[in-house]
Every structure is written in structure tokens, then in C-alpha cells.
Amino acid sequence: MKFTVAILGCGNRGAETYGVLLQEREEFTIAALCDRDRGRLEHYGKQFSVPAEACFADEEQFFAARRADLLVIATMDADHVRQGVKALSLGYDLLLEKPVSDRREELEALLAAQKRYGGKVVVCHVLRYAPAFVKAAQLLKEGRIGRLVAIQALEQVAYWHQAHSYVRGNWRSRAETAPMILAKCCHDLDLLQYYAGSRAESVSSVGDLVWFKPENAPGGAAARCTDCKYIETCPYSAKRIYVDAWKRNGRFPAVWPQIQITSDYPLTEEKLLRAIREGAYGRCVYHCDNDVVDHQLTEIAFENGVKATLTMTAFTAGTGRIMRFFGTMGEIVLDEEEDVVSLRPFGREREDFRISALAAIDSGHGGGDRALVETLYGVLCGREGETSLERSVESHLMAICAEESRLKGGALVRVH
Secondary structure, X not given: OOEEEEEEOOOHHHHHHHHHHHHHOOOEEEEEEEOOOHHHHHHHHHHOOOOHHHEEOOHHHHOOOOOOOEEEEOOOHHHHHHHHHHHHHHOOEEEEOOOOOOOHHHHHHHHHHHHHHOOOEEEOOHHHHOHHHHHHXXXXXXXXXXXXXXXXXEEEOOHHHHHHHHHOOOOOOOOOOXXXXXXXXXXXXXXXXXXXXXXXXXXXXXXXXXXXXXXXXXXXXXXXXXXXXXXXXXOOOHHHHHHHHHHHOOOOOOOOOHHHHOOOOOOOHHHHHHHHHHOHHHEOOOOOOOOOOXXXXXXXXXXXXXXXXXXEEOOOOOOEEEEEEEEOOEEEEEEOOOOEEEEEEOOOOOEEEEHHHHOOOOOOOOOHHHHHHXXXXXXXXXXXXXXXXXXXXXXXXXXXXXXXXXXXXOOOEEOO
């Protein structure tokens, strides 16, 4: 079977990730694009061979008719449900970027729309499909550590990623987007309830914004990196994060995160310098309009007795998740940075599985992006997928409760 695809939101996830992966497969043809940025529309229209009359800068014009079989929604978080309901009413199936929403009533509205119109919805919880996390699930299912008792998860946001996405970038403002525990950790929360094999019963959470504030700026720091005497030494310098890293890592014509700071492709040093000199991503991290947390600690109790902790922090040198599973007969350690899933049964030799050897890691999220697209095709053909809308709602409820708890100083919040 073959399917046509429309993409709403032609940024890093919508076009550069899913668009590229879908274009690679002969079962999919990209037929329409919609994005407010005309530079992106022109660039990806050419890349995906989409005619100009099927490229829309206006959302209302785009939704005036059904443009394809499948709609990829990869817009800002607050737009997902509104656009999803409209798309389902037009007869689309959906590949829906997470998070879906941070409001219970919106989640319920989207579920109701899916029931009413019957469209298939796959939510982009890509880590469920990444080889490392699949291996951990397999070991748990096989009972290799006995009965699962608790999970400890660490989300290493990394100092530069925090600066890019949650201080300077699109997810910096609580008024404009989902809380960071949902925006960054809906992957992690989804995995925790998946591994626990149960709905969550209660959540408590604490966290705050402690570092990215004006009072923490070094003496004499300027409002923009290009005007600042610390431009070559500050770890959060926009020049170091965007320009120097781009030069060091291969000078690719379109690569994240650089493609978010300018839509003037192909990328060049001159274009990146102009972007940080004039745009939002060149602001000093201590003088932005950010108000989201830079660290948060969450505890979850599941209905079947499994307990979990999740630490999300900006203050790490590297990225990658570290998860520890504690069972009655052993433990499992999943460490993306160390490239290992380690099975450690009590009283016996440990067994290590190199993540890089588990499967071809040839796409983002440890191979999860490509595996999700493969699963998507199966869902469109009538097979069941792991990340349906109904299953995804559970992890969103956990995040909503975590933020409610945080705002109440860590009070215990019941999920259902």
C-alpha cells in the first residue's frame, strides 16, 4: 500500500526528521507542506519535490481541503489539539508530535474527535522503538531480574540544550508552551509507565529555575553574546554553541540546532553569525525572558506497586538517558552515554549489550525515529502500534500532575 503525506510545521522534527525519513520510503509520497516561514517552505518544497501550489504559509488555506492521506503535525505544543481535531474531521490519519497537550480537557477532546471521526493517531514517543529501550523492555519481560520493584531515571538535558531550547528558544516560556517536564520528559514518563506495566497512581515533584537569571550574569556581561567580552569563554556563548560547534562538527548545510536559528539555507558561518547577532538565539542566557525550570525531580507510584524517580536537569556536560531497573533477582542499567545496556543478575556474572551493536543507529533518538516511521506504516496498513493516542494520554497525565505538584511545593497528586 502507498500513502500520500502532508506536513504541518516544517522545522527540525516535521521536515528534517520525519519528512526525510518518509521521503526515503517508496510507500510514502510527500504531497503538501504548511509552515509560516516561507524560507522553510521554499527549501523543503524543493527537497521533497512538492509543487508551489501545494505549499501553504497560511493554515486556514491549508485546512480548506484534505491534502493527503496522512498529516504530520509538528507545530508548537499549544497548537496540536486544535489542529489535530480539524485534521481528523477532514479524514486525515495523524503522526502527531509530542507533547499532545498539557490540559486534561484538550486530551479528552482529541480522544473524542478520534472516536467520532475514526482516524488513526500515532504519537511520536520514539524512544519506545529505539533499540536500547526495546532491549531493556525485552529483559524485563523475560523476567531476567525477577519482579520489577523500582526504576531510577536521569534525563541529562545538557547545559547547551537547556540554553538553546528552554532559555533562548521556543520552550522557554510557561505561558506559551507546555511545562518543561512534559516538553522534555514526555519520552521518559511514557517509558516509565511502559516499563512499569501499570497506570500511575500518584505523583509528587519539586523543581525550580535557579541559574538562568539576571543576578547570575558575570560582571559586565552584555545583553547579546556578540557584544560580550565573554563570547569566547562563556560555556553558554551563542557563538560557541552554534557557530564553533557547526564548524567543528562538519559544516553541514542543514543540521540541528543551527537550522532553528535561521531558515536561510544552506548554512554558512556568515549566516549563523548574522542570526546570533540579530535573532533571539544570540541573547545572553542570563538576560532572556525565560521562566521554565532548569531542574526537576519527580516521584511516581504506580497502581501495581512499582515506584519510579525521574531527575531532569540542565546541569550535565553530556546528553543521553541513564535508567536503572531494580528487581528482586537483579538489576539492569541502561546508559546511553556509555553505550551499554547492562544485565546484572544477583550472584551471577553481568552481561553487557552494546547499544551501538543492537541495531543500526542511523536516525535520531538512538534509531527510534526510523523505527517509528516503520511502525507508522504498519499502523496505516491496519496493524496495532505501541504509541496510540489512548496510550500516550497516560504519560501526559503524569506530567500534568507533576507540574501541579511542583507548583504546590511537592504535594502528592492523584493521577486518576
